[in-house]
Amino acid sequence: MEKGQLRAYKAHCLILPYPSQGHMNPMLQFAKLLDHKGVRATLVTTRFLYKTMHSSGSSSAAWETISDGFDDAGRGDTNTDIYLRRFWQVGSKTLAELLEKLSNSGSPVDCVVYDAFMPWPLDVARKLGIAGAVYFTQSCAVDNVYYHVHRGLLKLPLADGHSQISLPGLPALDPLDLPSFVYDCRSYPAFYSMLVGQFSNVDKADWVLCNTFYELEEQVVDWMAKLWRLRTVGPTIPSNYLNKRLKDDKEYNVNFFKSDNDACIKWLNERPKGSIAYVSFGSIAKLEDEQMEELAWGLRRSKSSFLWVVRESEATKVPKGFIEETSEKGLVVSWCPQMEVLAHEAVGCFVTHCGWNSTLEALSLGVPMVALPQWSDQRTNAKYIMDVWKVGVRAPTDEKGVVRQEVLEQCISEVMEGEIGEEIQKNAVKWKELARKAVDEGGSSDKNIDEFIAKLQNKS
Ligand code: UDX
Numbered sequence: 238m239e240k241g242q243l244r245a246y247k248a249h250c251l252i253l254p255y256p257s258q259g260h261m262n263p264m265l266q267f268a269k270l271l272d273h274k275g276v277r278a279t280l281v282t283t284r285f286l287y288k289t290m291h292s293s294g295s296s297s298a299a300w301e302t303i304s305d306g307f308d309d310a311g312r313g314d315t316n317t318d319i320y321l322r323r324f325w326q327v328g329s330k331t332l333a334e335l336l337e338k339l340s341n342s343g344s345p346v347d348c349v350v351y352d353a354f355m356p357w358p359l360d361v362a363r364k365l366g367i368a369g370a371v372y373f374t375q376s377c378a379v380d381n382v383y384y385h386v387h388r389g390l391l392k393l394p395l396a397d398g399h400s401q402i403s404l405p406g407l408p409a410l411d412p413l414d415l416p417s418f419v420y421d422c423r424s425y426p427a428f429y430s431m432l433v434g435q436f437s438n439v440d441k442a443d444w445v446l447c448n449t450f451y452e453l454e455e456q457v458v459d460w461m462a463k464l465w466r467l468r469t470v471g472p473t474i475p476s477n478y479l480n481k482r483l484k485d486d487k488e489y490n491v492n493f494f495k496s497d498n499d500a501c502i503k504w505l506n507e508r509p510k511g512s513i514a515y516v517s518f519g520s521i522a523k524l525e526d527e528q529m530e531e532l533a534w535g536l537r538r539s540k541s542s543f544l545w546v547v548r549e550s551e552a553t554k555v556p557k558g559f560i561e562e563t564s565e566k567g568l569v570v571s572w573c574p575q576m577e578v579l580a581h582e583a584v585g586c587f588v589t590h591c592g593w594n595s596t597l598e599a600l601s602l603g604v605p606m607v608a609l610p611q612w613s614d615q616r617t618n619a620k621y622i623m624d625v626w627k628v629g630v631r632a633p634t635d636e637k638g639v640v641r642q643e644v645l646e647q648c649i650s651e652v653m654e655g656e657i658g659e660e661i662q663k664n665a666v667k668w669k670e671l672a673r674k675a676v677d678e679g680g681s682s683d684k685n686i687d688e689f690i691a692k693l694q695n696k697s
């Protein structure tokens with residue numbers, strides 16, 4: 238038996254992420270970690286997604302499916318509120334059937350680890366006498382803001398001219414540092430309800446797991462751990478990037494988008510160390526046309542070369558002729574192997590929307606960031622990147638909320654060179670080391686995972 242493995246009884250966890258790229262990636266990595274430590278981990282996704290996702294490797298974890306009610310053609314343009322209700326209704330039924338099936342086939346489930354975005358799997362598990370662990374895929378700081386809204390401790394909408402917001406465990410936040418669904422609580426009612434609803438039954442969960450690490454969010458973790466059995470288990474990113482290759486570990490992620498990995502890496506291989514600004518806005522964010530144009534011209538003005546991910550659905554917003562004009566200094570692709578790119582020595586900074594996975598990935602690989610948060614939790618992450626962890630700068634916007642080209646140019650050079658850049662790069666190295674320590678044997682996250690597993694195995 239390898240060191241770090243706990244093998245008394247092979248407990249079985251069902252891992253149920255919210256069906257989107259930014260949620261499946263970390264929960265897939267968590268499943269792999271459990272598998273490595275001797276727990277049987279079965280991933281669950283919707284029937285439609287299972288048919289459509291691309292995996293650039295194979296996992297030792299198994300997959301099962303449930304239904305969100307849109308098995309044949311996917312949810313398409315279905316309104317989010319309708320989609321979530323249908324998923325809750327059909328998902329609960331098909332999850333119960335799956336749990337029964339696994340039990341009858343001699344693989345009973347000991348614990349359902351479910352994404353906090355969907356609290357209903359806990360009710361299904363409870364009815365069948367199965368333990369439940371809620372898994373938060375966003376930062377503890379952000380979760381804490383939603384918790385305060387849920388409990389009515391942060392009153393919304395904020396009064397006009399509301400100045401700073403003080404919440405336990407968090408630095409003073411400006412209204413614009415709050416998650417967008419809190420600041421603009423009326424703009425996306427379905428998302429608002431989903432995010433605040435993460436806490437609807439959390440008191441009943443056996444475990445509260447968070448994809449962060451203790452050292453990164455010490456104060457807020459300490460505060461939230463007084464409320465529940467909260468444990469930090471991150472960063473759950475592919476282990477080979479944390480110098481910790483797990484058995485059967487291949488470089489893979491579940492990808493909803495196709496990418497020409499070899500072309501990206503070949504291009505990077507030909508560039509000098511630390512010379513590239515990597516630019517990506519994750520799997521969901523849609524930039525305003527004007528912002529996209531400013532971004533393009535900012536990259537053209539910048540001294541640095543760039544690798545820019547523009548998803549197919551965003552491609553028409555790239556200014557005409559830009560790609561041809563900048564082909565000497567830049568590569569535009571529709572998707573890339575982000576972990577491999579961030580780990581590449583040619584990359585000197587990450588111009589990012591600050592999705593939580595991108596933030597954790599850059600932190601864990603020591604890549605300085607230029608933050609251009611778009612919506613959701615990204616503004617709060619940007620606040621931490623610049624003011625708490627000091628691993629990047631947040632690009633200032635004008636009165637229309639647009640980051641102008643000269644501002645972007647300035648921010649890229651600020652993080653890549655000069656005194657400020659040096660300080661940022663030093664901090665980036667510090668956080669990279671702390672992230673590694675957290676997941677290394679005996680590190681804060683590693684110990685928490687071992688404790689979770691030990692409890693599961695002893696229970697049975
Ligand atoms: C969403 C939300 O927007 C984010 O704010 C929230 O914290 C999680 O869910 P997304 O916008 O896709 O996620 O951003 P992010 O969290 O950064 O996740 C994107 C994932 O896709 C990352 O794991 C990243 O490595 C991967 N990716 C992105 C690629 O593999 N290739 C790419 O070209 C771009």
